[in-house]
Amino acid sequence: MSRTVIVKLLGSKIGFNALSKKITLLWKPKGSFQLMDLDNEFYLVQFDDTDDYKNVLTGGPWVVYGNYLTVRPWSLDFSSTNADMSIQVVWIRLPGLLEGFYSKVLLRAIGQIIGPVIKLNINTNLERKGQFTRLAVCVDLQKLLISKVRINDQLQRVEYESLRNVCFQCGLYSHSSEGCIGTKGPQPGKENESLGIVGVSSGI
Ligand SMILES: [Zn+2]
Known part of the structure; x- marks a missing residue:
């Protein structure tokens, strides 16, 4: 689970396919990535390429439909049921x-x-x-x-x-x-x- 981030669009909902298209355009990853649907509008993105992972974490702010796309490193204690965006x-x-x-x-x-x-x-x-x-x-x-x-x-x-x-x-x-x-x-x-x-x- 290295090279994995958790994303969530603040203040708005976005579907799996829309998000997949948006982040491909936005992040222009060199390698491939896997997108996974979690509860409560959270998504998990796992990258094949370490540079892609770092770029996504540090290259923001990422904006989708005028809303802020939050990105954080995935961690073992992450829980989509009680995660806040802090x-x-x-x-x-x-x-x-x-x-x-x-x-x-x-x-x-x-x-x-x-x-x-x-x-x-x-x-x-x-x-x-x-x-x-x-x-x-x-x-x-x-x-x-x-x-x-x-x-x-x-x-x-x-x-x-x-x-x-x-x-x-x-x-x-x-x-x-x-x-x-x-x-x-x-x-x-x-x-x-x-x-x-x-x-x-x-x-x-
Ligand atoms: Zn406001």
Whole structure:
């Protein structure tokens, strides 16, 4: 069950054949994939190709009929009967990350505090080093998102870049939950002052 993702279209229903066509167009997979119908409008997609799997997890946001197609890695504890959509892959940025802390090992450590890292993009432009350090991480939006990490004595800001236009209230990809004129409920994914701590010995 590696290379397997769970997808669900937020705020709308989609049939098996329609979804199969849509994701073929949208994802343009190199290899083949198998689509499986689960309960509660969830679908499971298993890829033959690891690159396809990673592209789908990190290449979003995917939009189908104007709605946000959620994608998450399949995990053993996934249950379509009580799954909520709070587990999502999001891109985070670490703006202005200090040069001395610029190592894959450290970035992975930071990612592990926030959530499992799916992909790491390190900008190789030396002049603007660190500015575009991006990590695709799997986060639980019902938990408070960590907005700062302490690296030894430095506070590092964490930005969540791909949630701006997703409405988890109505499912549309055009506005955030805060801007939704539909139902009002608890706002997932709200950032607060929660802090993760990474201890790094000097020399990394
Ligand atoms: Zn909305």
